Amino acid sequence: MMIRVLFFCILSCTAFSKPIKIVASFSILADLVKQVGLEKVDVRTIVGRNGDAHMYEPTPLDVKAMNNADIVFINGLGFEGWIERLIKASGFKGPLVVVGKNIHPRLVFEGRLVEDPHAWHSIPNAIVYIHNIQEALGTKDPHHKAFYEKNAQQVIHRLNAIDASIRQRLSHIPPRHRKIITAHDAFGYFGNSYGVEFLSPVGTNTESEPCAKDMVKLIEAIKTYKVKTIFLENITNPKLIQQLSRETKAKVGPVLYSDALSMLDGPAPTYETMIQYNFERFLDAMKEMG
Ligand SMILES: [Zn+2]
Known part of the structure; x- marks a missing residue:
């Protein structure tokens, strides 16, 4: 038994x-x-x-x-x-x-x-x-x-x-500097939660193509807000951001991690590191606006 x-x-x-x-x-x-x-x-x-x-x-x-x-x-x-x-x-x-x-x-x-x-x-x-x-x-x-x-x-x-920590550190950034340009519209929920405006040449799907009118509007926004850095993402085609950079003189900044993590030896191997890494890049870009 x-x-x-x-x-x-x-x-x-x-x-x-x-x-x-x-x-x-x-x-x-x-x-x-x-x-x-x-x-x-x-x-x-x-x-x-x-x-x-x-x-x-x-x-x-x-x-x-x-x-x-x-x-x-x-x-x-x-x-x-x-x-x-x-x-x-x-x-x-x-x-x-x-x-x-x-x-x-x-x-x-x-x-x-x-x-x-x-x-x-x-x-x-x-x-x-x-x-x-x-x-x-x-x-x-x-x-x-x-x-x-x-x-x-x-x-x-x-x-x-x-x-x-994100909320505390953002509290020092004036609203007019809270503008970030990314390759596709992937950070809207971040924007809504933390009070940052994100602009991008294409929408929420990487398959979509921008129209000429949207590109002109974006170029105007980059100049008006004196944006100095615009961002690529690890999953997006660099073409549009490079074109915007040529037309506005804003430099292409470090790669953001929007829809996928980095490799294990990269800067965003987990959700927590990804969120913090992206935020540091946003903060750097906001601080150089004037
Ligand atoms: Zn996406």
């Missing part, structure tokens, strides 16, 4: 200690899931570091990973236009967790009113993502619910500290 009980325990303990197999749609979300799940999750990322999720084409390897997954995490808000096709091709029937499901969406007009998917650039939104991740992991693996809760609380504590 004793041996049987022991045997059962070994079996069940082994089953629980096996990491949950997770697929996350892009690198920023994969990092947030890892921060909450730590060693209890095995996360595979579809659109990897420095990858553009707007333009992604799923591969047979993605189909296989989805087929093996216990949970799939996506951003939602129209970010992963290819996800439905991938789910269908893979036959995945498990829980699909949309971490942006209860975010108040930023609406932008791009021929029609669309939801801006880049909600993660506001820390209060990232905290909503963390709650959704914690809840999904706790539901899938109730045995370790307290573990996920503790990790989520630690992440939220650190995120709140970064949020407070």
Whole structure:
């Protein structure tokens, strides 16, 4: 009897200690899931570091990973236009967790009113993502619910500290200097949360093309506000920003990380480092305006 009980325990303990197999749609979300799940999750990322999720084409390897997954995490808000096709091709029937499901969406007009998917650039939104991740992991693996809760609380504590620091440091910047030019409209949620205006030659999707009128308006804005640095992103084509730089004499600044993390040895290998790195670049640009 004793041996049987022991045997059962070994079996069940082994089953629980096996990491949950997770697929996350892009690198920023994969990092947030890892921060909450730590060693209890095995996360595979579809659109990897420095990858553009707007333009992604799923591969047979993605189909296989989805087929093996216990949970799939996506951003939602129209970010992963290819996800439905991938789910269908893979036959995945498990829980699909949309971490942006209860975010108040930023609406932008791009021929029609669309939801801006880049909600993660506001820390209060990232905290909503963390709650959704914690809840999904706790539901899938109730045995370790307290573990996920503790990790989520630690992440939220650190995120709140970064949020407070951004607000405090921005309070010294006059409103007329809070203008940042980036390659695509990816930082609108940051702008709404922290009171910074972001302008870009194209909209929230990297596939869109600017019209001549928009470029003229942007050139005027750069001159009016005396913007000295304009930014490329790790996922965008440099052409438009280089053209704006030639026409305005504003210099092309360091690369920002908008829709994907950097490589592990780069300046933005995690969500927290990405937010802080981008903010330092914004702050440098705002301080040189006059
Ligand atoms: Zn984007």
